[in-house]
Amino acid sequence: MKTILVAIDFSTNAIHALRYALLFANKLETNIHLIWVDNTLSDESVTDTIEGELRREKKLYMNRIINEYQPLLNQGTIELIFRKGRIYQEITKAARDIKAEMIFAGTHGVSGFEQYWIGSNAYRIMTQAPCPVVTIRCEFEFGNTVKKILLPLDSSLETKQKLPYACNLAKSFGASIHLLEIYNTPIKVIRSRIEKFGKQATSALTRQKVNFVIEKIEADNVAASIINYTKSHDIDLVMMMTDQGTTTANKYLGPYAQQLINNSTVPVLSLRAKEYY
Numbered sequence: 001m002k003t004i005l006v007a008i009d010f011s012t013n014a015i016h017a018l019r020y021a022l023l024f025a026n027k028l029e030t031n032i033h034l035i036w037v038d039n040t041l042s043d044e045s046v047t048d049t050i051e052g053e054l055r056r057e058k059k060l061y062m063n064r065i066i067n068e069y070q071p072l073l074n075q076g077t078i079e080l081i082f083r084k085g086r087i088y089q090e091i092t093k094a095a096r097d098i099k100a101e102m103i104f105a106g107t108h109g110v111s112g113f114e115q116y117w118i119g120s121n122a123y124r125i126m127t128q129a130p131c132p133v134v135t136i137r138c139e140f141e142f143g144n145t146v147k148k149i150l151l152p153l154d155s156s157l158e159t160k161q162k163l164p165y166a167c168n169l170a171k172s173f174g175a176s177i178h179l180l181e182i183y184n185t186p187i188k189v190i191r192s193r194i195e196k197f198g199k200q201a202t203s204a205l206t207r208q209k210v211n212f213v214i215e216k217i218e219a220d221n222v223a224a225s226i227i228n229y230t231k232s233h234d235i236d237l238v239m240m241m242t243d244q245g246t247t248t249a250n251k252y253l254g255p256y257a258q259q260l261i262n263n264s265t266v267p268v269l270s271l272r273a274k275e276y277y
Helices: 012-028 050-072 087-098 117-128 157-173 188-208 222-232 257-263
Strands: 003-007 031-038 078-084 102-106 133-136 148-153 176-183 212-218 237-241 268-271
Touching: 003 012, 003 087, 012 031, 012 050, 012 102, 012 133, 012 157, 031 050, 031 087, 050 078, 078 087, 087 102, 087 117, 102 117, 117 133, 117 257, 148 157, 148 188, 148 222, 157 176, 157 188, 157 237, 157 268, 176 188, 176 222, 188 212, 212 222, 222 257, 237 257, 257 268
Parallel strands: 003 031, 003 102, 031 078, 102 133, 148 176, 148 237, 176 212, 237 268
Antiparallel strands: 133 268
């Protein structure tokens, strides 16, 4: 059975991310692995210290989480992974080890607290993970399904790579896809490329019999325009490529990926381009 990995740091955001992961796990019929990374400098063998006591307490807490949320998983099991080291490195290593389909992580946005490690490591997890990463903020209220998935289309060659994954996800949830062509340059060749991508996407979704709408907007700030669209159209999930800021075409767009992660109140699903060639 496939597996979803959820990063846990004992914050309310992390528990919120777990609840959201359960929604996906039940739809996609996957197991869930919870991972906690001990990033303290003290030796693992130290037991008669505050650090040792904290470790024991956190492990007991993780077991309580399993006892509480296992009954909410329709199929499969919830299991624990304990790692020690750099947080984002250990999470991405664990994802490779268990061949995770997705990683879920809570994030605090730009105004969050740094005492919990997920918020400050979410972007590094997202950019190094071997699978899609979903980041979600605690204030986002979700129901029992995903109804609207937003796919922003820019001028990068990677932007089309979101489509197959989005299509499969939409079918699993019975969701509709919002294709959003974003124009923020007067250069005709770039605008033509975005328009071409939009036509290719509509053809693909029509063939796959996935419900969709397509809209075009002019944007001075790409991330802000995407966020405004999510609010005005009640979007449930935004999908983006993590390599947006490194492509040649995106010298016109600017690296908006981190801006979106930091400021979106709607969950963001991030995919690494090279995983979907």
